[in-house]
C-alpha cells in the first residue's frame with residue numbers, strides 16, 4: 075500500500091519527507107494548519123519555529139472566538155463533572171457543536187447528586203427555530219428568545235431584564251427563567267464559539283458575573299473543536315500563546331488577525347501550506363497558486379498537493395493524548411484499531427530532521 | 437567521563453565541607469577523588485563558590501491554572517529575541533522551555549509544582565515534560581473533593597482514607613499532597629464567601645481543621661516523605677495571622693508545611709487596619725519544631741496570581757490589573773487567575789517587608805524555605821535580587837528609600853541586622869529542601885550524590901553572582917556556562933509510588949461510573965502518554 079506521494083507519483087516516505095523539507099526550507103512565508111493530537115501539535119509547533127511559519131487550527135474561526143474570550147476578557151467556568159453533579163439549571167447558549175450533544179443528553183438523563191433538590195431544569199437561549207440537542211427522557215428545554223434577534227442581543231436583553239431594566243423586546247418565558255434562577259443553587263450555562271459571536275460570549279460572561287454577586291453560577295466551555303482546544307493548550311505552554319501565532323521574525327508572536335492561516339492563504343501572503351489532519355483530505359480553500367504539503371489518512375495523493383504523506387488517526391491507528399470536553403482536560407486514549415500508519419508527529423519530525431540539522435525538542 | 441571541579445570554595449553543609457577544594461564527578465554522580473586523579477575534563481573554579489544545585493519547593497511552573505494564566509495574558513509575555521541555535525523555544529516568553537532555561541541559569545536543578553489538580557495530572561506532566569534541563573515534581577491537591585469529604589463525613593476508617601490518598605499520589609505521579617484552603621472551594625460552590633479553620637463545609641458538616649488533620653495523619657501514616665503541604669484559610673486578609681497561628685498550633689507534634697506564610701503575616705493594627713504580624717508568626721515557627729514554612733516573598737512590579745484557592749481569587753477579582761480574570765469551579769479545587777501589580781505603596785511595602793521579616797526572624801534555615809510562590813508574590817526571575825536582600829543589610833536599606841514610610845513604621849525590618857551567609861543559603865535552598873522532600877540523592881555534594889552542581893563566580897553584586905551561574909551541572913551534564921544554556925537535556929518528574937489497594941480502585945471505579953458516568957480509565961494514563969524517554973524518577977516512601 076502506498077503511503078507517500080510527490081505530486082501524483084508514489085514515493086518512499088523518506089523521499090517525500092525530504093521533498094517536503096526542501097519546500098519548507100525555500101518557502102518565504104510558510105503556514106501550517108492542523109487538526110491533530112497533542113503530540114502532533116508539539117511536533118508542528120517545534121517545526122513552525124524552525125521554519126518561521128504561522129500556525130492555526132484547520133478550522134480556526136470558532137476557536138479564535140473562544141480564545142479571544144480568554145485573552146481579552148476572562149471568564150467564569152466550571153468543570154463538566156461538576157456540571158453533571160451540581161447543575162440544577164442548565165442553560166444551552168446558542169447552537170452547540172454536534173460533538174457535545176451526547177453530553178447534553180446525558181445531563182438530561184441524570185439528576186445533580188450534589189444539589190439538594192436533585193433535579194435539573196433546562197433552558198435554551200437563541201432565536202426561535204435554532205437547533206437544540208435532543209434531551210433524554212422526552213424532556214423539553216424552555217426557549218429564551220427575542221424573536222429573531224441575535225444571540226448577543228438576546229443575552230443582552232436577558233441580562234438587562236435580570237437586573238430589572240427595561241428592554242425594547244422582552245425575552246420569551248423570562249418569568250420562568252427568573253423563577254428557576256431564584257430557586258437554583260448552581261445554574262450552568264453551556265457555551266461554545268461554534269455559533270456564538272465574540273460579543274455573545276462576552277455578554278454571557280457579564281450575565282454570569284451578575285448572578286455571582288449574590289449567588290453562584292458558572293459557564294461550561296464546550297469547545298468548537300476538541301483537537302483545536304487541545305492544540306490551544308499545548309501552544310500556550312510551548313510558546314506562551316494560543317493558536318494563530320507565527321514565527322516570521324524568529325520568535326513567537328500572537329496575532330489573531332495576521333496569523334489567521336485561512337486569511338493568509340486567501341490573501342496570497344502564504345507561499346506554502348502544510349496541512350495536518352488525518353480526517354480531512356481536501357483543503358477547504360479554493361485552489362490557489364500555493365504549494366500544499368498534505369498529511370492525511372489517505373490511500374491516494376491529495377489532488378494538487380506537492381507532497382502527500384499518509385498518517386494515522388489519533389486514537390484509532392495509534393495511542394494518543396487528546397483534549398476531552400467530557401473531563402475538561404487532556405486524556406490518554408488507546409488505538410481502537412492499531413495500524414502501521416505513522417502518527418502526524420512522526421512524519422512532522424521526519425520532515426524536521428530533513429529540513430534542519432538538529433533534532434527538534436518535541 | 438571523569439570531571440574535576442578544581443579549587444572552588446565548596447559549601448556543603450550536609451557533609452560539613454566548607455572551604456577550598458576539588459570536587460569530582462563520574463558520569464552522573466559525585467565521586468570521591470580518584471586515586472590516579474586523571475580527569476577527562478577540568479573545570480577551573482578558583483574564585484567561585486561550589487554548591488549543590490538549588491531546589492525550589494513551591495513554584496507554579498505548569499498545569500491547568502498556569503496555562504490558563506498564559507491564555508489570559510498574551511500581552512505580558514512577548515518574546516523579544518530570536519531563537520538561539522541550540523535551545524529551541526527557550527526565548528518564548530513564559531513558555532515551559534523558557535522556564536527550564538531560566539531556572540538552570542540560576543543554578544536551580546529541581547523545582548516542585550505545588551498544585552496539581554488530580555484530574556489534570558496528565559496535562560500537568562505533559563507541561564512539565566516540556567520544561568528542559570531540570571527535574572520537576574508535583575504535589576497533588578486533595579481536601580475539596582467530594583470523595584474525601586464524604587469519607588470524613590461518614591467516619592470512614594482511617595485506612596480507607598489512607599488508601600485513597602495513596603491511590604491519588606500513585607495514579608497522579610505526585611511527590612506529595614497539598615491541601616488548599618481546605619473545604620473552602622467546596623463551600624464556595626454552595627455560595628459561602630469566607631471560610632476559616634473551624635468553619636464547616638455545608639452538606640458535609642466537616643470543618644476545615646478536620647480536613648487538614650485527616651490529611652496530615654494520612655500523609656504521615658503512609659510514610660510520604662514530604663509532610664502535608666498546607667495553604668491556609670483567609671489568604672491575604674488583614675488578621676490572617678490568627679489563622680496561620682491557629683494552623684501552626686494544629687500541627688500538634690506531627691510534621692506540617694505551611695506555604696507562602698508571608699500572605700498570612702497580616703495584623704489589623706494602624707489606621708488602615710493592615711500591619712505586620714511577622715514577628716509574632718516567626719516566634720511561633722521558632723517555637724514549633726514540627727512546622728516548616730516557605731515565604732512567598734513579594735517583589736514589586738506586575739505579575740499574575742495563580743491559585744487553586746478559588747474562593748480567595750474570586751474575592752480578589754476587583755483588584756485585577758489588567759481588569760480580566762478567570763475563575764474556575766473544578767472537580768475539587770478549581771482555581772482563579774487574577775493579574776496583579778505590586779506597587780511601592782503602603783500595602784505593597786507592607787507585604788514586601790513582612791516577607792523579609794519572616795526570612796530574617798525565623799532562626800533555623802532548615803525550616804524556612806526560599807520562595808516567591810512564583811508567580812504569586814513575584815516571578816522566580818526575582819530570586820537573584822531577593823538573595824541580595826537577604827544577604828545584605830545595606831541592600832535592604834537602599835531599597836527602603838523609595839518605599840512607603842508609614843508601612844515601614846509598622847514593621848520591625850529596619851531593626852534587623854541579620855545577613856544570611858552562603859552556608860545558610862546552601863541550607864535553605866539545597867540541603868533543607870532535599871530533606872523536606874525526601875530526596876536523599878541531592879541537596880549535597882557527598883560521594884554518591886547526583887551530580888547537580890551550581891558554580892558561581894564571586895562578585896560584589898550578590899544578585900549578579902547568583903543570577904548567572906558560571907557553570908551548572910545537571911546529572912553530570914554541563915548545561916550552563918557563563919550564565920548561558922549550552923546544552924538541552926530532559927529531566928524527570930520525581931514521584932512516589934505507594935502501593936495501591938485493589939478494593940480502593942474498585943470503589944473508585946464504581947464511584948466514577950455512578951457519579952460521573954465515566955470509567956476510571958478516563959483519568960488514568962500510561963507513562964508512555966508523556967512521549968519522553970523515562971519521564972519519571974521514583975522516590976521511595978519512608979519505611
Ligand SMILES: [Zn+2]
Pocket residue numbers: 494496550695696809812
Ligand atoms: Zn502557591
